[in-house]
Amino acid sequence: MAGPDAPAFADAPSLSDADAALVEDLLSGSHRALARVITKIESRTPGYRAIVSALHEHTGGADVIGVTGSPGAGKSTLVDKLAAAYRERGDTVGVIAVDPSSPYTGGAVLGDRIRMGSNVGDMDVFFRSMSARGQLGGLSTATADAVKALDAFGKDVVVLETVGAGQNEVDVVRTADTVAVLVQPGSGDDVQTLKAGILEIGDVFVVNKADMDGAQRTVAELEEMVHRREGGTTGRGAGHHGAASMASTEGGGSAGSHHDAGHSADSESGESDARDADADDSWTPEVLETVANTGEGVEGLIETFDAHAAYLRESGEIETTERRRYAEEIRTLVRADVGALATAEIERRGGIDRLAERVRDRETDPYAVAEAIVGPIADCVEEAADGDRDD
Known part of the structure; x- marks a missing residue:
C-alpha cells in the first residue's frame, strides 16, 4: 500500500467511444472484438494503450x-x-505464436502457415501468430499486451510459443508463469546452449520426439544439467522461481547428517527437518518425454504444468513472479517512451547525422550532445517531482 507521500499517477488514458464499445464487446465474449483488439495492439494503432489500460483490471x-x-x-x-x-478437459485456450519478423514489413513471415490443425473450427481455441518485432527473446511488448487481452477475455490457459533463439529466449520469463523448454533427441549442441544460460528460465524441460534414437541420452544429459546446477546443488531452486530457496540451502549443512542416539531431540534434528522442509518448498524442474505427433506424454506434461501453477499459488511465488513481470514491463515502457522523446529532440536539433558531424568536426563531444538532448527531459521530470512534493 502506498504511503501518504507516494507520488500521484496520471489517470489512465481515455478511451474513445468506439474503443470503449470494443472493450465492452471483448469482455462480453466476442471473439471478433478480441481479434480486433489484438490487431490494434500489434499494429500500435492510436488508442491501443487506453484499451490495454482498460483491460488490465480484468486480468x-x-x-x-x-x-x-x-x-x-x-x-x-x-x-x-x-x-x-486442454479443450478435452473443458478449458478455453488462447495461443500466441511469435514468429520471426520480416526485415521489410515487421510482419510475421510464418504467419500464414497452417498450424493448430487439431483445433480448426473450435471457437474456444483462439490462435494468433504475431511478429517478434526484432526483440531478442522473441517477445515484444505487443505480445505481452496481447496476453492481457486473452486473459481479460476469460481464457483459462494462454500458451506462448516463441521463436527458438537459444539463450536469448529469457524474455519469455517476463510474460509466462510456467516455462517449458523443448529439446529434440541427439541435440548435444542444444544442451550445451542450454547450459550457457537458458537453464535459468526452464520450469519444465521436454525431450520431444522421444521415439527417436538418442532420446534417453538427451534425457540423461538434461537431468544431469538440472542436478548439477551452480555450486553442485541438487537442482532445488532451478528454473526462474526459487532463488530464495537456493540462498537458504547454500548456507546450511547436509540434511542427512547422522546424530548421536542420545542427542537431545529437538535441536539438530529439528534444524535438519527445517532444511528439508525449505528444500521441499522450492520447485525442481522436471525432465519429461513427449511425442507430439501422437500426443504421447502430453497429459503428463499438462499435469506438470498444473503442479507448477499450484506451487506458485501455494508458495506465494506467484506474487513475486507478477511483481517481477510488472517491474520489467514498467522499465520497458519507460525506456521506450523516454527514447521516443529523445529521438524527437534529436530530430529537432537537425538529426543524428548532423549531430555526429559536429562531433567529428570537434565542435562538441558525445557527452555534451547527450546532455543537451536529455537535459530538458530531466528538467521536466524534476519540475514534476517538485510539484508532487509541494502537493
Whole structure:
C-alpha cells in the first residue's frame, strides 16, 4: 500500500467511444472484438494503450505457459496437442505464436502457415501468430499486451510459443508463469546452449520426439544439467522461481547428517527437518518425454504444468513472479517512451547525422550532445517531482 507521500499517477488514458464499445464487446465474449483488439495492439494503432489500460483490471485469471526451444524441436505440433488436451478437459485456450519478423514489413513471415490443425473450427481455441518485432527473446511488448487481452477475455490457459533463439529466449520469463523448454533427441549442441544460460528460465524441460534414437541420452544429459546446477546443488531452486530457496540451502549443512542416539531431540534434528522442509518448498524442474505427433506424454506434461501453477499459488511465488513481470514491463515502457522523446529532440536539433558531424568536426563531444538532448527531459521530470512534493 502506498504511503501518504507516494507520488500521484496520471489517470489512465481515455478511451474513445468506439474503443470503449470494443472493450465492452471483448469482455462480453466476442471473439471478433478480441481479434480486433489484438490487431490494434500489434499494429500500435492510436488508442491501443487506453484499451490495454482498460483491460488490465480484468486480468489475472489465466495460467500463462511459455513454450520455447530450438528450431525443429516440434514446438508448434506440441502446442497444437496441448490445446486439444486442454479443450478435452473443458478449458478455453488462447495461443500466441511469435514468429520471426520480416526485415521489410515487421510482419510475421510464418504467419500464414497452417498450424493448430487439431483445433480448426473450435471457437474456444483462439490462435494468433504475431511478429517478434526484432526483440531478442522473441517477445515484444505487443505480445505481452496481447496476453492481457486473452486473459481479460476469460481464457483459462494462454500458451506462448516463441521463436527458438537459444539463450536469448529469457524474455519469455517476463510474460509466462510456467516455462517449458523443448529439446529434440541427439541435440548435444542444444544442451550445451542450454547450459550457457537458458537453464535459468526452464520450469519444465521436454525431450520431444522421444521415439527417436538418442532420446534417453538427451534425457540423461538434461537431468544431469538440472542436478548439477551452480555450486553442485541438487537442482532445488532451478528454473526462474526459487532463488530464495537456493540462498537458504547454500548456507546450511547436509540434511542427512547422522546424530548421536542420545542427542537431545529437538535441536539438530529439528534444524535438519527445517532444511528439508525449505528444500521441499522450492520447485525442481522436471525432465519429461513427449511425442507430439501422437500426443504421447502430453497429459503428463499438462499435469506438470498444473503442479507448477499450484506451487506458485501455494508458495506465494506467484506474487513475486507478477511483481517481477510488472517491474520489467514498467522499465520497458519507460525506456521506450523516454527514447521516443529523445529521438524527437534529436530530430529537432537537425538529426543524428548532423549531430555526429559536429562531433567529428570537434565542435562538441558525445557527452555534451547527450546532455543537451536529455537535459530538458530531466528538467521536466524534476519540475514534476517538485510539484508532487509541494502537493
